[in-house]
Amino acid sequence: MSAASIVLAINLCVGAIFVSAFGFIAVYRRSAVGARWQALAYSMTFVIGLLEYSMPYQTNAQAAAYGSFAAFLTAMLLSNIGLARHYEVRVPWLSLGLLFALALGINLFTLGMPRDSLARGLIYQAPYALMHVIGIQIILANRSRRMLDLTLVSLFALSALTFLGKPFLALAIGSGGSVQGYLSSNYAAISQASGGVLIIANGLLILLIMTRDVIADMTTLSETDPLSGLLNRRGFDEQAERARLMAQRAGMPAVAITADIDHFKQINDTYGHDRGDQVIAMFGELLKESFDQRAVVARMGGEEFAVLLPGAGLTVARGAAEAARLRLRDLPKEIRGTDKRITCSFGIAVLDEGESLSNLLRRADMALYDAKAKGRDRVSIAPAPSLDSNTPQGAASAEKLSSAPHAEPVRTRLSG
Structure with a gap:
């Protein structure tokens, strides 16, 4: 098993943990709508893992590669909706929908381009970076920002830069030459490892923010007189x-x-x-x-x-x-x-x-x-x-x- 496959397996386990954690918050606190969207977002890791593990065994793996791209983009879309629901700000449906549709459409035309092409790499990775930019805008739209929220903004900015830097890394060390050779390449190992670290860091911060706010809501509820709306x-x-x-x-x-x-x-x-x-x-x-x-x-x-x-x-x-x-x-x-x-x-x-x-x-x-x-x-x-x-x-x-x-x-x- 290649290093990239091992990292991918670890990412799947991490995804399962986050699905369980966000799912628990959603069940325990019915009003935590954002947690449901986050659980859906992290459930996409199973689809991504299945598609990427199947690539080496397919004669033409371009469909699986495109499916993996679409699944990851869907996960980011769901996560941004979850953030907007949690922060109780307007969901930017127009910008999310346009980015999602354009990214899926444009990337269809990159399937025949060389994998080590810088232009292809930027077209492939840019939608991920832009999804993080939209996530930053959602967080900043919440006026009651605290330290954890601002830390998440910084992490999203780092994630966006990481995705934009991947095409240059692929150009420098090669990305396997083909879809089938991707998992055995050094680029895949680095890409999966860096992506895994960011997934864990982003997930943990979002989980901490939601847990913090759920506890605050429960504390407020326990200290509020339901008749007058004042403190008890x-x-x-x-x-x-x-x-x-x-x-x-x-x-x-x-x-x-x-x-x-x-x-x-x-x-x-x-x-x-x-x-x-x-x-x-x-x-x-x-x-x-x-x-x-x-x-x-x-x-x-x-x-x-x-x-x-x-x-x-x-x-x-x-x-x-x-x-x-x-x-x-x-x-x-x-x-x-x-x-x-x-x-x-x-x-x-x-x-x-x-x-x-x-x-x-x-x-x-x-x-x-x-x-x-x-x-x-x-x-x-x-x-x-x-x-x-x-x-x-x-x-x-x-x-x-x-x-x-x-x-x-x-x-x-x-x-x-």
Whole structure:
């Protein structure tokens, strides 16, 4: 068995591994459509292997050689479609279709050309290189590119250059003189080896990218409240803690805000749980729109919500909370779906130096309880943790922090 045949056998095994790996992702995660296309792409290695192994035993192997070319080009076409599906960008059907059709048509006319001809080699290899260029364009069309994605771009560029360099290598050392002699040539061994390395490298990177994104999607799903579309308690605890640490390390302020829909049980009892669910979803969307992109916004359970706003002080947080409160209260009847106005209450606490997230939220909750006790539909501000709100000094400090209308200081912690 020639060296090229051994390398070809290894490539077939590698192809089978990738078919299994991408197939597993496609089955495990139904939404991973790109993985299905990649599994189809790597399944073409079996067709290529069968055709190339049959060449030495055929009197006229030009048909098998052309079939191998078409199968490899098909694999690249399927892989590019898979990349576009995965990155959720538009599939370049026109450029892919034109390249595929032109390459198949033009290469029919090269079958009678000498195998060591540079012109034939460039016509044969150029479509492979151009398929990689289209792949690069697909990856770059995705705006949320990360290190692995950019590494794949570099690898695709290297692959394109490798294919364009093969005709010059064939011209320098010879490619076997005939289709039957191809597998026994040194060129075939080098071509199959370099191609195998690139297939493995490209496949591994695409597999890593898809695995990374599937894990990220599953993490997002496990940390998302399905009703409001906001983070759930688990997601909030993790992301808010990360934001708190970053703010403290950078010496930036941070504010915690807790919110509660007033008389929510009455809404459920009067209008039903479906209407209650709509109110929760509506309030969640309103909260998300009221704070900037830095904010970590979550539904903590029931009608309770929480926000951590890093890099912002009390003035910004109170303004956003007041805006959200007024927007909910002033919703027209046809949007809110209830006869009476829907109102909400807010509690705000400013992060103190070295304070934990749990204590910060506890103080925001105390402020929220105070807002409820004072008639609801208002924003209440918690005093600094170093001050006792039951002392004259603490009460004075709280009053100073909450000088705006509807912003009430906390003096006692109430239940309910």
